[in-house]
Amino acid sequence: MRILESKFVQGFIKMADDGYKQGWHERNGGNLSYRLKESEVESIRARLNAPGDWTPIGTSVPGLAGEFFMVTGTGKYFRNISVDPEVCVAIIELDDIGENYRIRWGLVEGGGPTSELPTHLMNHEVKKRVTGGRHRVIYHAHTTNTIALTFVLPLTDEVFTRELWEMATECPVVFPEGVGVIGWMVPGGRDIAIETSKLMEKYNVAIWAHHGMFCSGEDFDLTFGLMHTVEKSAEILIKVLSMSPTKLQTITPDNFRSLEKDFHVELPERFLYEK
Known part of the structure; x- marks a missing residue:
């Protein structure tokens, strides 16, 4: 062929x-x-x-x-x-x-x-192991809205995950394990590869502060769809923040727990804290 x-x-x-x-x-x-x-x-x-x-x-x-x-x-x-x-x-x-x-x-x-080949391959190795070989795609892009959020949100997994989940009901269904966040690092080297591979042990999304997003998935559609969903959620959050510093209503921790039952996903309780 x-x-x-x-x-x-x-x-x-x-x-x-x-x-x-x-x-x-x-x-x-x-x-x-x-x-x-x-x-x-x-x-x-x-x-x-x-x-x-x-x-x-x-x-x-x-x-x-x-x-x-x-x-x-x-x-x-x-x-x-x-x-x-x-x-x-x-x-x-x-x-x-x-x-x-x-x-x-x-x-x-x-x-x-x-x-970024060392980063890609180190993370392919991790995802091959933790998914039993199902994951085959690693994708890094400079997603505009997600990058913007790294200047105004605390750089923690908990804050980013919860804020992104709240922006669209599908988010906790698409990435129920949450997202990981890494503070700014020089790209392309072994150090950022190591830190990203640590996050890939438990997440499929790593956000690189002031740089972009790094995603893993089983195939091209699922991996692109994952990044697209996270980035769209970031866009919604930026629009919400531009209209008001506070939200009048949002998806609550109990709402998320209801999603778990209906969509058969497990959402880590550490992301469901009361604000």
Whole structure:
């Protein structure tokens, strides 16, 4: 099968383009990665480039040894992915100890995988373990309203989760485990990768203060939908705060507990405190 005709490649391209159209990817902002299924690797293996030299990942991810990933390229623009994916995207292979990678397709005009590759792979390793392999997508975007909230809300999981949940009834159903928050850190390095992977042990959403959002999911639709839901909730909250410093009514802790029963979700009680 031609690589660009593969369903997972088309899904990757569509998700990147959808994010760009939301306004989340100015210039070369944001990155996306997908862990290929074995059947997907076999379907394109004959079309992959001959193996080249190994390059250090910058971290160790033994739980992903030998796996293949589709990733956006460093310095590449999301707006160009749908136009020329072979220039903007790569398929990489990890070595048998999870410490090095090599490019097997894409980035035909040069360059390497996203500078956030250590963060993506460390978090893929965590989500593969905690979800039994179900999660395959990691997505980072510069979501405007969520970034704005990191300047005015306390940077705690409890406050962000509760405020976002209150903005739309579907929120505690879409992300019942809540969201994690990290104070400002230099992006692209091992330190932020470690802190994000700690949050990914229990959340599917990590908010990076003054920077953006980092989400994990089973497939492209669920992962994009998760980020879209959080960002829309942030937009509603900003509109509420711009109209009044206080809310006349909202979803109460007991309302949330009723949602648990009807939608069969478990909402951590630490997010249901009385204000």
